[in-house]
Amino acid sequence: MPRPALSETGPGSASRGRILDAAEALFARRGFSGVGMREIAQASELTPASLYNHFPGKEALYEAVLERGATPLLQLLEGLASRELGPDSIDDIVAAIMEHLSQRPHLPRLVFHEACSGGEHLSQLARRWIRPLVAQAEREFKRAPRSGFSERDVPALIAAWIHLVFGHFAMAPLLSEVFEEDLLSPEALERETRFLCELIRRMVASPPASTGP
Amino acid sequence: MPRPALSETGPGSASRGRILDAAEALFARRGFSGVGMREIAQASELTPASLYNHFPGKEALYEAVLERGATPLLQLLEGLASRELGPDSIDDIVAAIMEHLSQRPHLPRLVFHEACSGGEHLSQLARRWIRPLVAQAEREFKRAPRSGFSERDVPALIAAWIHLVFGHFAMAPLLSEVFEEDLLSPEALERETRFLCELIRRMVASPPASTGP
Amino acid sequence: MPRPALSETGPGSASRGRILDAAEALFARRGFSGVGMREIAQASELTPASLYNHFPGKEALYEAVLERGATPLLQLLEGLASRELGPDSIDDIVAAIMEHLSQRPHLPRLVFHEACSGGEHLSQLARRWIRPLVAQAEREFKRAPRSGFSERDVPALIAAWIHLVFGHFAMAPLLSEVFEEDLLSPEALERETRFLCELIRRMVASPPASTGP
Amino acid sequence: MPRPALSETGPGSASRGRILDAAEALFARRGFSGVGMREIAQASELTPASLYNHFPGKEALYEAVLERGATPLLQLLEGLASRELGPDSIDDIVAAIMEHLSQRPHLPRLVFHEACSGGEHLSQLARRWIRPLVAQAEREFKRAPRSGFSERDVPALIAAWIHLVFGHFAMAPLLSEVFEEDLLSPEALERETRFLCELIRRMVASPPASTGP
DNA sequence: GATGAATGAGGATTCATTCAT
DNA sequence: AATGAATGAATCCTCATTCAT
Numbered sequence: 001m002p003r004p005a006l007s008e009t010g011p012g013s014a015s016r017g018r019i020l021d022a023a024e025a026l027f028a029r030r031g032f033s034g035v036g037m038r039e040i041a042q043a044s045e046l047t048p049a050s051l052y053n054h055f056p057g058k059e060a061l062y063e064a065v066l067e068r069g070a071t072p073l074l075q076l077l078e079g080l081a082s083r084e085l086g087p088d089s090i091d092d093i094v095a096a097i098m099e100h101l102s103q104r105p106h107l108p109r110l111v112f113h114e115a116c117s118g119g120e121h122l123s124q125l126a127r128r129w130i131r132p133l134v135a136q137a138e139r140e141f142k143r144a145p146r147s148g149f150s151e152r153d154v155p156a157l158i159a160a161w162i163h164l165v166f167g168h169f170a171m172a173p174l175l176s177e178v179f180e181e182d183l184l185s186p187e188a189l190e191r192e193t194r195f196l197c198e199l200i201r202r203m204v205a206s207p208p209a210s211t212g213p
Numbered sequence: 214m215p216r217p218a219l220s221e222t223g224p225g226s227a228s229r230g231r232i233l234d235a236a237e238a239l240f241a242r243r244g245f246s247g248v249g250m251r252e253i254a255q256a257s258e259l260t261p262a263s264l265y266n267h268f269p270g271k272e273a274l275y276e277a278v279l280e281r282g283a284t285p286l287l288q289l290l291e292g293l294a295s296r297e298l299g300p301d302s303i304d305d306i307v308a309a310i311m312e313h314l315s316q317r318p319h320l321p322r323l324v325f326h327e328a329c330s331g332g333e334h335l336s337q338l339a340r341r342w343i344r345p346l347v348a349q350a351e352r353e354f355k356r357a358p359r360s361g362f363s364e365r366d367v368p369a370l371i372a373a374w375i376h377l378v379f380g381h382f383a384m385a386p387l388l389s390e391v392f393e394e395d396l397l398s399p400e401a402l403e404r405e406t407r408f409l410c411e412l413i414r415r416m417v418a419s420p421p422a423s424t425g426p
Numbered sequence: 427m428p429r430p431a432l433s434e435t436g437p438g439s440a441s442r443g444r445i446l447d448a449a450e451a452l453f454a455r456r457g458f459s460g461v462g463m464r465e466i467a468q469a470s471e472l473t474p475a476s477l478y479n480h481f482p483g484k485e486a487l488y489e490a491v492l493e494r495g496a497t498p499l500l501q502l503l504e505g506l507a508s509r510e511l512g513p514d515s516i517d518d519i520v521a522a523i524m525e526h527l528s529q530r531p532h533l534p535r536l537v538f539h540e541a542c543s544g545g546e547h548l549s550q551l552a553r554r555w556i557r558p559l560v561a562q563a564e565r566e567f568k569r570a571p572r573s574g575f576s577e578r579d580v581p582a583l584i585a586a587w588i589h590l591v592f593g594h595f596a597m598a599p600l601l602s603e604v605f606e607e608d609l610l611s612p613e614a615l616e617r618e619t620r621f622l623c624e625l626i627r628r629m630v631a632s633p634p635a636s637t638g639p
Numbered sequence: 640m641p642r643p644a645l646s647e648t649g650p651g652s653a654s655r656g657r658i659l660d661a662a663e664a665l666f667a668r669r670g671f672s673g674v675g676m677r678e679i680a681q682a683s684e685l686t687p688a689s690l691y692n693h694f695p696g697k698e699a700l701y702e703a704v705l706e707r708g709a710t711p712l713l714q715l716l717e718g719l720a721s722r723e724l725g726p727d728s729i730d731d732i733v734a735a736i737m738e739h740l741s742q743r744p745h746l747p748r749l750v751f752h753e754a755c756s757g758g759e760h761l762s763q764l765a766r767r768w769i770r771p772l773v774a775q776a777e778r779e780f781k782r783a784p785r786s787g788f789s790e791r792d793v794p795a796l797i798a799a800w801i802h803l804v805f806g807h808f809a810m811a812p813l814l815s816e817v818f819e820e821d822l823l824s825p826e827a828l829e830r831e832t833r834f835l836c837e838l839i840r841r842m843v844a845s846p847p848a849s850t851g852p
Numbered sequence: 853g854a855t856g857a858a859t860g861a862g863g864a865t866t867c868a869t870t871c872a873t
Numbered sequence: 874a875a876t877g878a879a880t881g882a883a884t885c886c887t888c889a890t891t892c893a894t
Contacts, residue, residue: 015874032332034246036867048868050875058868075344109329115387116322117243126390134391155392156408162388163380164373171376174328177339178347179368195369228857250885264888271885272861436860441878456756459673463864470727484864535755541813542748543669543884552816560817579819582834586803593802600754601801603765603795606771621795628841654853676889687889689854697889 002081016054018044024065027139028106031113033064066121069107074102079137090204091197093140094165098193102168105184108166134173138144141204157203164199228268232257237278240321244326245275245334257412279334283342289313290349303417304410306353307378311406314382318397321379347371356416370416377412381405442480445470450491454532457539458488458547461563495533496555502526503562516625516630519566520591524619527595531610536591560584567630583629590625594618655693657683663704669743671701671760672751681812705760708746709768715739716775729843732779733804737832740808745825747805773797780843796842803838807831 026035041048055061135169235256239248254261268274385396436588448469452461467474598609662683663676680687694700810824
């Protein structure tokens with residue numbers, strides 16, 4: 001189900017795509033410092049030295065991976081933002097995002113690694129990718145009829161949304177083992193999508209009168 | 214706010230506690246492969262060679278960190294499970310967990326690093342720590358009056374709960390930068406706690422009749 | 427008198443030959459565990475890291491040394507085996523072997539180190555190098571007119587032959603000091619060769635009637 | 640068949656004997672640099688630090704091992720020297736030495752390791768142990784009726800004797816594998832003893848008229 | 853006499869990187 | 874564009890040794 005490659009670059013540089021694919025998968029698994037250039041080279045069917053014909057160094061390669069991974073998600077969100085707001089638009093948005101990420105499950109893991117590490121790429125990540133994403137979500141949440149949560153809760157709502165969506169992909173290896181079910185299978189993803197829709201519907205709806213019936 | 218040391222009350226070896234403290238903080242930041250023994254040694258005010266008087270290797274040290282970090286959380290959950298079930302018990306449970314983790318913010322990050330990596334400790338982590346935690350949560354969710362979500366959604370509910378609580382701490386470095394506010398400050402944590410309570414209340418309550426057809 | 431290098435005539439890599447030369451001399455002196463990669467690197471005029479461009483590790487380097495050292499000896503023996511059997515052939519064989527080893531004095535020492543250690547390479551050494559050598563010697567001893575020693579003594583005869591020839595080179599550093607004479611000098615080697623010929627002649631010949639009852 | 644221990648020291652220091660036993664076996668296998676203090680400690684059921692209560696360091700421990708191993712052999716030789724010279728005295732001497740070494744098979748291996756290494760202990764070894772041994776052998780050879788070999792061959796005769804006797808024990812691990820028979824078994828040792836006697840008898844006897852019949 | 857803890861030096865090996873080819 | 878060879882710095886870990894207990 002994951003895409004074969006995303007080579008997106010011009011011809012003559014098939015290697016660049018292969019390198020980015022290999023690096024993305026490896027960085028997503030073990031983070032920046034957990035992956036060696038040799039490993040990336042082997043997965044790209046190249047020599048470590050050859051990587052330097054395409055990227056000036058490990059750092060730059062990592063940034064290229066982030067860039068290539070995050071851009072399509074942002075573009076997707078921009079596309080979604082320009083839609084009409086119908087009664088089922090939330091469902092559509094959630095479904096579109098889940099579908100998008102299900103084919104790029106590496107991206108959320110890259111984000112989590114960086115987020116935990118508090119490392120040097122964090123500011124870049126925050127400013128260039130997460131901030132636009134959050135801004136988009138903010139607009140979306142404000143378009144939607146909302147009650148029960150105050151305006152001040154909007155950041156928390158957005159954060160919750162990020163944790164739920166990204167967390168599903170990042171935690172999938174662990175929770176798949178716990179629940180003894182592949183949480184990235186099409187069925188599991190569809191179920192999760194419906195679940196998230198229901199959850200978001202409840203998050204933005206009026207609150208129930210009380211906890212009891 | 215994070216506790217300075219846990220010290221295990223073992224009188225013979227203050228170093229062991231210092232090493233565990235240092236390693237926990239570092240592993241939480243950059244994951245297993247991102248941390249060097251030299252770094253841990255420096256943070257413990259020891260020589261790298263001295264670490265091996267207390268732990269047979271980096272691997273064992275990492276496992277000891279996981280063990281020491283996860284045990285108190287499980288004990289907390291067991292304590293909570295034996296309580297009476299009152300109308301505000303959900304709020305109490307969420308508050309207790311958030312309070313506990315706010316003083317041990319490293320644990321969720323360790324879990325996320327491991328989860329993303331799909332590494333060798335993952336099975337151990339899943340079986341020894343997450344599975345009991347999930348089992349506990351399962352019992353709790355089944356005690357509570359619940360409607361709107363089917364029985365089959367209980368795993369997704371639990372997963373969502375994990376993503377929200379752990380995600381808050383793991384993502385805090387990143388989202389603090391995005392929202393330009395320290396998400397681990399007492400005020401932010403209190404607000405998040407209230408938010409999570411409201412969210413869970415809605416997750417567990419009957420669904421609103423509004424958004425559906 | 428020992429040859430400077432063997433060079434394998436591989437044009438692409440002069441380093442590989444230099445490394446093998448250095449490692450052979452060092453391993454012969456102090457055995458596998460007594461030699462460090464740094465030492466080998468220095469003797470090869472390289473950096474320790476560079477050694478790993480030519481051999482995957484110390485172990486593999488050691489095996490390459492054994493291989494390169496033992497092969498020519500086996501080839502020599504095969505060449506000798508195809509000769510005619512003349513009255514002085516024993517002298518020729520002994521002289522040829524002594525001459526060969528005098529230019530490769532490291533090999534017997536490598537064998538002794540391994541033999542004493544009972545280590546992991548021992549089986550390989552036994553099967554690949556010593557067994558063919560013994561088989562060759564067996565054929566030779568059976569070709570020769572022999573009396574006084576029973577068929578059952580052939581292994582002991584071969585062992586004795588190995589001890590005498592290899593022992594001369596392995597023990598030379600020690601016995602040179604004891605006898606205050608360089609036992610590896612051309613003169614000493616020539617004398618030893620004549621001595622061994624005489625000894626073997628007596629070993630193979632009919633026994634004297636004197637000492638027996 | 641190897642002796643249980645040689646603790647030979649006064650009571651109150653059973654550890655010293657255990658350490659020497661363990662160190663002797665290990666040094667014989669892998670030589671001085673191939674053995675670690677930790678290993679010796681484990682084999683002695685002690686802590687590395689405890690070794691330093693009995694020996695000032697690894698070097699001194701090694702020398703103590705050499706001392707303890709070589710002294711009895713020299714004493715044996717001295718005892719043999721004072722005997723009457725009978726017709727079967729050579730057989731007796733060889734048998735006594737083989738019997739002695741068969742119960743202390745470590746000593747020849749220690750000697751070979753040192754001999755190959757050309758190391759720092761070599762001079763000491765040569766002067767203190769091998770030289771007296773050689774002197775003793777020299778006297779013995781000169782007592783015996785000898786012919787065929789000139790006076791100048793006496794060193795070579797002695798060297799050959801050393802190679803044969805010591806080589807048998809040092810090479811036993813290797814040649815046992817080659818001949819698929821335990822060369823240190825009582826039967827093999829007895830056979831080897833008889834073989835050596837016959838060999839020595841031929842070495843010192845008058846030469847045969849010629850190689851052919 | 854025995855040991856846990858500490859350490860500087862060194863063990864093999866991998867790191868990301870460079871450069872001539 | 875690709876690579877084999879080279880390297881300084883760093884990797885984890887072991888070394889022999891010391892010392893307070």
